[in-house]
Each structure stands twice: as structure tokens, then as C-alpha cells.
Amino acid sequence: MLPAITARRSVFPQFFTGAPVAQQTLEELIEAANFAPSHRKTEPWRFRVYRAGGKEQLKRELLDVYGRQKDDVDAIANKFGKKIDQSGAVLLIFLHRDPQERVPEWEEIVAVGAAVENLWLSLDAYDLGGYLSSPGFVCGDYGAWPGSAANERCLGMFYLGHHAAPDLIRPRGDWRDKVQFVAEN
Template identity: 25%
Template sequence: MNSIDQNIIERRSIKKFKVDAIEVEEIIELLNVAKWAPNHKVNEPWRFQLYTGAGKEKFVQAFLEAMKTADGETPAKAFNKADYFRSIPLHLVVIMPEDPRQRRWDEDYGAISSMLQNFQLAAWERGIGMIWRSNDWIYNPVFREALGVKPGEKIVATMMIGYPAHIPAKQERTDIREKLMIISE
């Protein structure tokens, strides 16, 4: 098995991170590698917000505001999640324009998804783990506004990034032969 195959098979979504900092410049390097994903018309339909150090608190506060109930209360479990978010070294919010033309929207989403997979694989090769989150709160107008996400933009992911404190076991996948139809005539 070659190293690319092995990296694809061994990459895991990481939920438990060490507190060790990751240099912002390293994330920039990884994104500069990842940007070579297939991208129709090379329109690069992405922008990023990286939250690190004290800047993570803006991300956490946006999350807490989005979690408030109709009566203005924040559930206790949201505070627990906020503490967890504070412990993660980096948060990368990935944003794309929502083109009203379905084909362009699909192409852009495919490009950004490919770019994010490249990013994860390149980071994994360097010992950096992450999880791609697309929880309900990324659609909450309060969260979006707090982060400066404009109308006509979509948060594709919040990537939580750090050195893995725990690497989950591999979960088996279905043999592709069970999902493949071969048409030869």
C-alpha cells in the first residue's frame, strides 16, 4: 500500500485534543496545499475564519448566544460544550457563497468539500487531527451574525483542530463491490 492510500485509510475524525498549540502559519501552509482540490473554473469558492488563542472566545460566545432558548436561558449542556470548545487549540470556520444557480452551487460545494478533505489528509500526515462539524447551530442566524457571515453565504464546516489526544479505532466500511454496478454493454 502506498503512503497516500495509507493516509486516506488511517485518517480519523478527532474529538479529543491535546492542549498543545498549533502554529497559525502551519494551518496556512496546509490550506495552501488543500486549495489544489478540483475546482470548476478555479473560482475558489471559499473563505476562512481561524480562531486561536483569546480569539476562540468570540467563537465560543457566538455558540452560547445561538444556544439560548426562547426565554433567554442558556442550557447547562451548552456551557459544557463551550468549555470543550475552549480546550481545542483552533477552530476554522469555512464559508462559501450560495450561488442561486444550482449547478454553480453544487460545483462550489463539491470543490470546497474536496478542499477540506485535502486539508484533513495533509494535516493528518503532519500529526494534526480535526473533526468537520456541521451542527445545527451553524445555521442559527445569531451564530452567523456574531461571526460576520453574510446573507448569501453558507457555513460549510467548523473544523476543530489540534493534536490528537485519542485516535478512535477504525470503523469498517462496506466493500465497494456491494455499492458498484458495472455496465459493460
């Protein structure tokens, strides 16, 4: 049953090997994300891909964003710097709000989520793992980010990389407990 969906899992950066992710692979993953549905075809997903030396820029940007809010900059540099270093690439995920606001914002946020899920479902085909994170300081103040447009907001970070993660059991509750069928007699 839907093997790509049942194979999808979170792989945390501590399991990444540090091996780089090829440019072509990243492009193919983002192409998969681009096939997400969006109402009125607003295609509100945007990605910034940080890899190789670009990961150092991401660390500086994170400190800039975080530094505006907190005093313990060293703690954040260590925590997130390590995850970034362990990753083959890190994608920042943005909502690019339709300038004409033809659809409710929540629909565009859902569309961005669908794009992320498409990307996530594609990782297994490349033997990659990924982890979605939305730390409050990144997405707080509704995701203001250096260099983003007025209609753009950061919704999260997606760490990805080659990995050596163990195959862990991913328990899920029974789907029957989460649905109610309504039918007329």
C-alpha cells in the first residue's frame, strides 16, 4: 500500500554522514515539491538551499534572526550549527504569499506543506533522509528572514542528507480511530 508514503520517515541530522548532496539531486527534489497542489495556482512555496560553503551563511543568518530575540547566542550557534554541519544540505522553506491575496493564507500554508511532503516522499528514492524543523525563533514573528520579500515568511528548515540511520519502528494509531464516515440511509 502506497510504499512511498509508508517509507517516509524523519531522519535526524545526527544520523547524517556529512556527505554532500549533488546539485542535480537537489534540483530533482525541488522539482518534485513543485508538483504540489495549490488553489488558483499561486504556487506559494519558495526554497533557499544552503549547501557546502553556503551553510556558513545560513549559520550567520540564523544568528542574525536569533540575535534579535535572545541573549544566549552561543547556545543557538552550537545547537543549530551542529545540525547544519551534519547535513548535506539545508532548505529554508518560505511561504510566498499571493500579492493579490486571491485565496486565504491558510490555503497557501497548506500548499507549502504539500510541497514539503512531496519533497519528503522523494527522499527515499535517493537514499536520503530528512527532518523538518520549525523553531520558534525562525518562524516566530511570523518568519521574518534576512533578504526575504515583504510577502515572504519562513515557515521552517528542512535538513537533509545521506544517512546511516537505523530502521526504527514508527508506530501510528489506527486510522479508524481518526475518521467518522457519514452516510445517508
